[in-house]
């Protein structure tokens with residue numbers, strides 16, 4: 229990470245070198261184990277402001293903050309003064325006034341840019357997913373999971389399949405892959421594969437994307453985002469666009485199967501694959517904790 233930045237909003241802030249340095253740090257930390265984690269955030273508070281639902285990102289940041297000695301606090305729309313009409317900026321300022329200097333923010337919109345600009349160097353702010361734009365810590369953990377498994381990120385064939393145009397996970401993962409010279413193959417229903425730059429990805433059909441792939445990344449159909457007409461039944465989706473055992477055979481033997489979660493069982497991924505021998509889904513979750521701990525550890529140096 230660039231040590232002068234007190235925020236992580238987009239993968240655009242990072243370089244190939246800064247990502248590799250983070251991955252080496254995480255590899256070393258994982259080898260040392262949880263018992264060697266230093267409480268570098270003792271006496272700090274980490275505020276998780278989540279106005280959209282989350283399990284993995286929220287809980288892993290909570291655990292990461294706790295392991296580093298900080299007190300994590302959770303603010304959600306329900307039950308907070310956001311419900312009474314307080315603005316998000318005023319919520320940030322209110323919590324900051326209580327001595328909190330670390331914020332993890334998930335939202336449906338892209339106001340994180342305005343919040344970062346407002347706070348400047350008074351707080352660390354990490355994007356935990358801003359609408360359909362980016363989810364940088366997910367992109368970093370996805371890249372790390374591949375790097376750890378394969379040993380590098382060079383010249384890999386990566387397929388990303390499903391609800392891509394609206395996916396903040398894809399938004400960040402594609403940027404990570406591009407930094408390593410990888411132009412992922414993307415495929416899915418036409419209405420869901422959109423808003424993509426031809427310079428960043430290769431749009432194709434599902435079987436072609438998966439064929440001889442080293443990594444197959446499936447994405448969740450985001451039923452909660454109702455902006456696009458989508459007309460397949462769940463069974464049709466699995467047959468036409470989902471990862472079935474037959475389709476997985478098209479990939480390289482032993483190809484890594486990924487999904488950021490949560491997944492729709494039997495829709496974008498067959499039940500037998502989700503936790504099968506090629507699946508890295510739970511490893512992604514586990515790595516998310518280590519990536520987020522390392523990021524918080526690095527940001528601590530910015531504020532101290």
Ligand code: CP
Pocket residue numbers: 281282283284285286357363366488489490
């Ligand atoms: N992958 C991901 O962001 O999951 P959550 O929504 O559960 O945090």
